[in-house]
Amino acid sequence: MxxxxxxxxxxxxxxxxxxxxxxxxxxxxxxxxxxxxxxxxxxxxxxxxxxxxxxxxxxxxxxxxxxxxxxxxxxxxxxxxxxxxxxxxLPETEEEEFYLADLIGLNAQDEQGQVLGKISNVLDYGAGASLELTPGGLLIPFTRACVPVVKLADGYVVVNPPLEIEAKDDMANTEEPSL
The missing domain is CATH 2.40.30.60 (RimM)
Structure with missing residues (x-):
């Protein structure tokens, strides 16, 4: 690295x-x-x-x-x-520990192994870190629920986007309600 x-x-x-x-x-x-x-x-x-x-x-x-x-x-x-x-x-990390900067460049894949993108940035504005994926700029909260697997040596993380992100994607494909 x-x-x-x-x-x-x-x-x-x-x-x-x-x-x-x-x-x-x-x-x-x-x-x-x-x-x-x-x-x-x-x-x-x-x-x-x-x-x-x-x-x-x-x-x-x-x-x-x-x-x-x-x-x-x-x-x-x-x-x-x-x-x-x-x-x-910097000191070496323990097992299950890593520096957030080490995540940049890793592939982000779903549980079936399909690559969703690459981690292009790790953002932390004080309420917890989020992983920015490219292409598309998708933000994934960096929590155990949304990122259950981190395999630095293998070059990937497994992500489970929260329902709010999936719902947002679904809403983009629907027509606006008429008033």
């Missing part, structure tokens, strides 16, 4: 006047962010040193040089910058 970049956190608002920022860390191990050089979507490299709770010092990294940001205005310009790590530096 290629070494994808995995979103591990987002820089929040500045904290204080000396360049500290709040960092919203994703995952169970926030300390992982301070153990590696992080990269943003523009290819810039950062290092993070936790000060306390979700507050950190951020340094820019160029080669072997780290330059700590000590100015609130410079830190404020980093608000909403997403921080990524290569998949290879």
């Amino acid at each position: 290629e070494d994808r970049l995995i979103l591990m956190g987002v820089i929040g608002k500045p904290h204080g006047v000396r360049g500290q920022v709040r960092v919203h860390a994703y995952g169970e191990e926030p300390d992982l962010l301070s153990q590696h050089v992080l990269v943003d979507a523009k290819g810039r490299h950062f290092a993070l040193d936790w000060a306390h709770d979700n507050v950190a010092w951020i340094s820019t990294v160029t080669g072997a040089t780290r330059s700590r940001i000590t100015d609130r205005d410079i830190a404020a310009r980093l608000t909403n910058v997403e921080l990524f790590l290569p998949r290879s530096v």
Whole structure:
């Protein structure tokens, strides 16, 4: 599997006047962010040193040089910058565990083995993850009921679209009621 970049956190608002920022860390191990050089979507490299709770010092990294940001205005310009790590530096998963990013590119098939599409994206807006399938953009809630089987090594998941999705498809094939 290629070494994808995995979103591990987002820089929040500045904290204080000396360049500290709040960092919203994703995952169970926030300390992982301070153990590696992080990269943003523009290819810039950062290092993070936790000060306390979700507050950190951020340094820019160029080669072997780290330059700590000590100015609130410079830190404020980093608000909403997403921080990524290569998949290879993340801890290995246990059986029945996986990173959501590992699902992207897998085939999605029904229980009879018919391929319904490929997982093109995993979306999570806070109420639980959904798998986006292409072609068509079909969204499947990532729950055990809707995705009962995940076979990373074999390259597929089994999906059971909820009744609401099937009903929506059926409604598209009916005429609108006359008023």
